Amino acid sequence: AVLATWLTSTENPFFAKSVVNRVWFHLMGKGIVDPVDDFRESNPACNDELLDALAKDFGKSKFDMKALVKTIMKSRTYQLSAQPN
Numbered sequence: 001a002v003l004a005t006w007l008t009s010t011e012n013p014f015f016a017k018s019v020v021n022r023v024w025f026h027l028m029g030k031g032i033v034d035p036v037d038d039f040r041e042s043n044p045a046c047n048d049e050l051l052d053a054l055a056k057d058f059g060k061s062k063f064d065m066k067a068l069v070k071t072i073m074k075s076r077t078y079q080l081s082a083q084p085n
Contacts (some may be wrong), residue, residue: 014039015058016055020068021045024054027072 007015018039025031032054033045034084045051061067072078 010059013055016058016063017051018053019063019065020054020058023065023068024072027069027078 006012010016017033018037020038021031021033022036025036032047032051033039033043035043049052054068057071058064058068
């Protein structure tokens with residue numbers, strides 16, 4: 001119980017980032033950190049600011065998955081066409 005509480009707390013910086021990255025991967029086809037579970041120093045995120053902002057927002061919403069998906073889907077990035085010009 002203590003481990004589960006710590007894992008899902010806002011004090012654990014890895015929980016929110018890993019969930020955000022996984023949801024981003026499922027919606028976009030590629031994670032902000034790729035491969036999706038490879039959070040190590042030698043594999044940096046393609047956009048640290050984006051990952052940090054989404055993780056912070058996810059924590060503020062008390063880990064509301066629906067709000068996270070809504071935030072990503074309402075973003076300009078998600079709404080861009082996948083077809084090249």
